[in-house]
Amino acid sequence: MSTAAESARGPGQGAGPGHGSGPGRGSGTAPGTGAAPASLRIGLAGLRAHKRRFAGTFVAVFLGVAFLAGTMVMGDTLRASFGALFGDANSGTDTVVRGADQIKAGRGPGVREPVPTDLIAAVRKVPGVAAVAPDIEGAGQLVKPDGTSLDTKGPTVAANWIDDPRLNPYHLVDGRAPTRPGDAVLLRDTATQAGLHLGDTTLLRTPDPVRIRIVGLATFGGQDKQGGSTYTALTTADAQRYLMPRPGEATTLKVRADAGIGQAELTRRVAAVLPARFEALTGQQASTETESATAGTFLTAFTTLLVVFAGIALLVATFSIHNTFAIVVAQRTRENALLRALGATRRQVLGSALAEAAAVAVTASGLGLLGGIGIAAGLQALFPAAGFPFPDSGLVIKAVAMAVPLAVGVLVCVGSAVLPAVRAGRTAPIAALRDSAAESVGVSRWRALSGAVAGAAGVTLTVIGAAGTTVPAAAVGAVLTLAAFVVLGPVAAPVAVRVLGAPVARLRGVTGRLARRNALRSPRRTAATATALMIGVAVVSLFAVLGASMKATLNQTVNRSFAGDVAVNEPVYGAGGSGISPRLAPAVAKLPQVQQAVGLGRGIAEIDGAGRQLTVTDPVALSRLLDLGTVRGSLAGLGTRSIAVARPEADKHGWTTGSRVTIAFADGQRLPFTIGAVYGQADLAGDYLMTRAAWAPHRTQDKDTLVAISFRPGVSIAAGKAAVEKAVVPFGSPDVQTKSEYATSSAAGINTFLTLIYALLALAVLIALLGIANTLTLAVHERTRELGLLRAVGQTRAQLRAMVRWESVVVAAFGTAGGLGLGAFLGWALVRATDSSGTGAFAVPPVSLGVVLLVGVLAGVLAGWRPARRAARLDVLRAIAAD
Amino acid sequence: MTGGVAAGAVTAGTGAAADITAAARVVAASKVYGTGDAAVRALDAVTVGFPAGRFTAIMGPSGSGKSTLMHCAAGLDSLTSGAAYIGETELGALGDRQLTLLRRERVGFVFQSFNLVPTLTVAENITLPLDLAGRSPDAAWVDGLIDVVGLGGRLRHRPGELSGGQQQRVAVARALAGRPEVVFADEPTGNLDSHSGGEVLALLGRAVREMGGTVVMVTHDPSAAAHADEVVFLADGRLVDRMTGPTAGAVLDRMKAFDGRGGGGAQ
């Protein structure tokens, strides 16, 4: 019966599939057959074949681990370099004196009372104090020679030049220190970026434009740059004038000790002479605090985000890997059965399957660690180029950053192999004699039932959570829904493949029909393959929906509330700008084209004990440019002892017009205020309105964040805008935007965020595609004889390739469609569940989702490419092989 | 037994055998597998024609080169030297694509096993080569074929639902569906019991005698060879004999002579 076995094997097919590997392999040495033990030969042949089968698994683990390790290494590196940065900033400072109370609103850095420079004399008298210097810090954005502002997306630091070289972390490397009004020292990198040179004059927007002359260049901690900040130092007198609300104040005082006095001791002594509203802390403490306040929060958020996406990638990898192992075990049924027949115990078979997985896991994870270090190094080089301000220094590779990804990689890989390995162990010896691979193809009723129940419960809970804005209910519902999608995959696969494959079958004739039937062969396998892609696509779609809804909400807000014609809109401090000069609005208001111009400034104060953000403005003018809704009380009569509050906020606290509140300002003053007016709509105006007159005594660096402008009747938007643009040139040409431009630029941050998310998700999608490619490769091996038959009876190579590729496309389309549906649904739930005010918009971005679908399908083509080429290269004569 | 009919047909054709155009032929065909010490000469300067409208069997011991001859003659494999023709087309001059088109338009195949695509129905399997070519089948011809192979009630079944004999009959129908110039069958009954095998052989015989087809069948079973009009004998890759009007007994005797002489092939 086996006479044809040898004749059928093509020449030089040593690396063929393991399934058909009978004892006839290497028939060139036929007479020597029987010398080596059969089990050993089979084992070796199997190992050789499996190397290829596990290539996909290997790459999936490798990528997941590399991404995770890269993230962690990068996080540690960033943390260390920020630590060094903040350490440098206070390296010569032993004690810092500052306002004791901090007022914080939301997640911002908060404000403290400035320190009167009068205190310097008292501190200097403390025994052990060698030097005291006022430290004044604010925002100052440089204007480049071409008249536009330098925008590096990072903080725009303006400060006073400290003459004591040990208290000053900046080191003069060129020119001289500022001594006369208008003198300025720039960080060398800042000067380079702005295209400014020693001796140049330019404007510094504080945000009031100040004319400065560059007299010196400095380095920070021996480096030309300081993280992503720009830095401009003025004389102390200038700094006080432009950066502080009043003369005679400083942000902090820096104190240096005499030799032999420790930081703690000095700090104790200094603290003893301070008034109660001020405190002293060591230079060390100050560094740690700023580090954790700025870099810490940012880095934690950023690295958490990256780790979450590494997790998603690894979850996707888990599905792909599990699928691969399941297929391989099914394909090796005969081999395992033979081992069992030869006397191998269940545990031995199970053990060998697990050992194989462990070997793949350890090698792939180990190499993944190296890959991770490479990724971290690459990112370090790439981020600054992409505009992310990150300091560069050596990579910091901690043990944890290696151990965790290694453990996770091994766990994911071996964990994915457990079920298939158990199945391998259960192989009955009799299976060696059966013909077909014992992979259960059907779908159990239990699966359909449990999936349906989980799905119904999940969707119901999600909808309830979304409707009632109960995030926990929606979250549990979402997880259940996801689980139901995974469980129901094999149930849905036949229907979905039939529907999605219908156009393929219609358009591509028998090739398409074969592709569709192949995708239908094992619903479980198809579903498992598609699930990996589905998860990736679902997350992409969820964010697409979320982003579109946020943009729609913003748009809706601007359209509803912005009654002006144009807006002057500039990034605030920390986001690359320094805000808008408060003198801009009055200047624009004088234009003949302009009906009304009002600036909105921001302030922070404590109202009845909690930090709040105030909008400092002319409330009457504001009410003409922003729709404040129905106003109860009088905006005109706010004066210096009343504020206006938005209705939802007032309701929350039980305030009405005439209610009394106590407002504590950063300067330490606590004053009684009355609620003078309650207005209906907080959209753009914010929750609290305060007049400029009321805010002025307590102000810090004065700046507006937005100026709203309306034109006189008959003035076209274009003409008015042109006039405004001309008028704002002396203020450093901040951006003048029409209503729709304003809405778009407000949404710019969302786009940046979405781009980052999509880039991060690309990895998960890539891993999912590798999974599809791998499944197809395994399927091609499995179907060797069938493919040979098709070729023998007249299928051309091109048709065969098309058949495999279309199968890939159908599977990818299934995963993508499922992901789109799931993602859109969960996106809707998330938008609704988190919209407590009920005013948010929900939007489905058809273009983005269309692109996702297209990319998914194209990715299917790509995933099928290699397996298709391999299939087309198969030997036709294999069809005639008789095992 | 159809021996009488076969004998009559062969008698009628014997004299004209050289004149009748060959549907397929090989000239000085040699095929060597491997190189150097490991080289195996599977075909050694074989020249043979398979006349149109005839049922020819290729006989020989295991390893004698029967399958190799068939593969090379049918455009599934290439010769090391010599030439193979389907009609007047020289196969050596064709590329993979042209060979594929030739196979699906001018040649039919029946293999020992695994003849059908498991995902396609019986009907789809029968028209597969035509579908691949994008040709619409000649409905009357195909219906007639389905009648002949007797599987009219099974057209919507999948191959897995058929017995081995039924599968081989579907394969024969598939091989004939496109009215090929020649049908090659490699041990088509090798996996079948004698009853099913007989049905398949009878079918191949009818394809030649009633439908005017040409069949070339590889077999090592003398009783299968007896269904043919003519038998060619291979041994060690060489054409050693031909026999017209074969009977099982005559073929068996002939084979025994080989065994006695050569003691088997390259196995």
Ligand SMILES: Nc1ncnc2c1ncn2[C@@H]1O[C@H](COP(=O)(O)OP(=O)(O)O)[C@@H](O)[C@H]1O
């Ligand atoms: N792919 C191949 N590689 C090496 N040797 C082969 C190959 N195919 C066939 N052979 C050898 O060629 C000879 C003829 O084989 P084959 O034509 O299959 O014989 P038959 O069909 O008569 O049993 C045998 O010795 C066989 O071992």
Ligand SMILES: [Mg+2]
């Ligand atoms: Mg053979």
